[in-house]
Amino acid sequence: MSFPEVTPESTVIASSEQVACDVGDETVVLNLKDGIYYGLNSVAASVWRSIQQERKVAEIRDMLVQEYEVDPEACMDDLFALISQLMEWRLVEMKNGKK
């Protein structure tokens, strides 16, 4: 199944059909639909926490650049990849993606 392409203007939010908990710096997410657990490392966990409410991808990038010493362009590329992966796992919903 193909998913819309993520852009900086896309809006993402964590899916409602999951439960998650923080374990230290990391986060474990259980997808209630397929019963699979997913582990997110500390940086992905930061992103996860930020998308408990709707956020634009560009906003998330700005948050990460603020928190970590990372190049904004590289950060955006990584963020696109992460969000695409989370969509594939059905852990996030996206609006305004490029079809």
Added chain:
Amino acid sequence: MVFLNARLPRCGGLFSDEGAEVNAPQRRSVVESPSGAEVGTPLAATPYGNKEVEILMSCARLQLEEKDIRRIRQLVGQEPDWDRLILLAVFHRLTAFVVQNLTAAAADIVPVRTLEILRTRFIQDGATALRQTAELLEILRLFREARIYAIPYKGPVLAAYVYGNLAYRRCMDLDVLISRQDVPRARDLLEKSGYVPRHSMSPAGREFLLNHRHSEIFERPSSPVLELHWAFAKQRGMFAMGVEELRPRLGTRNVGGVAVPVLNPEDLLLVLCVHGANHLWSRLEWLCSVAELLKKEPLNWSEAMRYATDYHVEKYVILGTLLAHDLLGAPIPESVLDRARSDRSIVRLASIVGQKLAAADVEHAETLNSVERDLFRLRLQSTTKDRLRYLSHRLTTPSREDTRLMVPLGRGTVPLPAILRPFHVLGVLIAGIFRPADPKKRYPQRKK
């Protein structure tokens, strides 16, 4: 269900674990911890005489203050028995608190092995908590579709509310409260879903259980145990809060996309204090949840104490809040503190709890002989009438196991052991009085 620790290694860069040690992005701000403990501070005096228990107590909170960090570092520097600390943390269900707070306060001086063991357990607890939450949501969905109003309490809902993190509370079962009238339908639903009652019994036994006890336990392979409640407490007339009475005061919380009814803070305080006291406050996490509830938001204390009085659980609440205040720094009004400190029975019970904690005898933590346990609970009754009611309950109400064997008596049936119960209970009490004290069941002070 499959635990896929999918850490996104293929994404590379920012989110990758591969090469993380080389390429890990640096956080811009760093929180420095104090350099070391201050000897001779008031905190140096300890009531426990047990380093591991002291560390546990210092870690048993969501937020560490400077004094907690200093204290933890001081205790860690005294080379505690790390295996003992791990055992205590697991027993008291405080693994998350201990690993998080040891990491925050003293990661540079705590053995790596200790943190790794605790952290592994923390992750396991987190995964278990998520699974339990999923099961709870499924049970609530079943009940909702059958129009059975159900209120989950303690368990994952409590963890989410007071700790903001499901992984911080290791639950042994799921507790759900429904109306007494819905119990037969709920039983049928659960059995059709694969749950079986832990104690099989005849229809007469189930009827007796419904009228004389407060809950039934159901089990299903690979699922958490479910305790289905129609009341909060065993004794007739005590703590007689039911779904209908609670409903107007309930809040809601979003869990896994579902709006779940939850107890309001005042009712929750009562439930937690009664539960903890009935188990002699043998697990520190129960007290921690009370403390964090009190720290979380201002409570309507006049309403809480009014409910406590109305439901005959005033002393339970006063004991629980006193312990949360004295041991874990929870804020409580001066009036409640004064009331607690002026009641000799409350002070005595708090002392018993403190002694048990200090003894750190996890193998016998919930063990008192029957006389001591009954005296503990008897001292929690507010009035003479309540005490008589408690004794009547102890002497006449059969356990769940007893209801398996029902015999006709008069127009109905009763559990056979119920007829013999008064004699059995009296026999146990008498034996408890005259039996030589078992040192293991006392509160041994550990030699240090």
